[in-house]
Amino acid sequence: MLNIKKLHKSYPIGDSSLHVLKGIDLSVEDGEMVAIMGSSGSGKSTLLNIIGMLDEADEGEYILDGVPIKNLTEKKAAIYRNKFLGFIFQSFNLINYKNALDNVALPLYYQGLKRQERQEKALFHLEKVGLKDWAHHLPNELSGGQKQRVAIARALAANPKLLLADEPTGALDTTTSYEIMDFIQHLNDEGKTILIVTHEDDIAHMCKRIVRLKDGVIMEDVIVEQVRASQHV
Ligand code: ADP
């Protein structure tokens, strides 16, 4: 699914720079569910954003589903993002003035589908996350867990090969976190490849593999005895 070699990333800080990723090597196969762990500031989001083509590395190689990701125009990057990737964020990132259905339908707009087809597909995905009856509600009428479900439905709408989640349970209470993780595990059981950034051990252990970042490199990369979220709920 993806192959990363000797990846480096620095941020300019005044006259100097902050070297955040210092030679990351990472391969992820189809169907994996991987947690990217590390303390705050260790570069987890930086790595995920590069994988998600929201940012670019300074050095190194990144191949996503056979496509070398380098020096792409913004237009081309947007096409690949829409084709390959779905995103989930800690803060949900829903559009506040659009109802749940229209939020989920948005990625389909960029795929050029007609309105009727977009709405039908969006409703199908909302039903999958158990929110069919909430289709016409605005985000501020939904609980945190419901908002994250809408965000998951939106991330899945265009049927991406890879789902990227940056602290998806970071804004949720414990019970709701496990419900969301249960759902994400279920997606993985269905074959979706998933990368989850988290600093929470419990959440990481619901993934099949844990990659630990420290001081800009991968300190540890282990297969875990997966814990089912539903054991907690
Ligand atoms: P994490 O997600 O593990 O908490 P980040 O990848 O967000 O870490 O950040 C890694 C380091 O890079 C932090 O020290 C952060 O302050 C810095 N950083 C992140 N984004 C930027 C940016 N756009 N400009 C400058 N520094 C940044």
Ligand code: MG
């Ligand atoms: Mg982060």
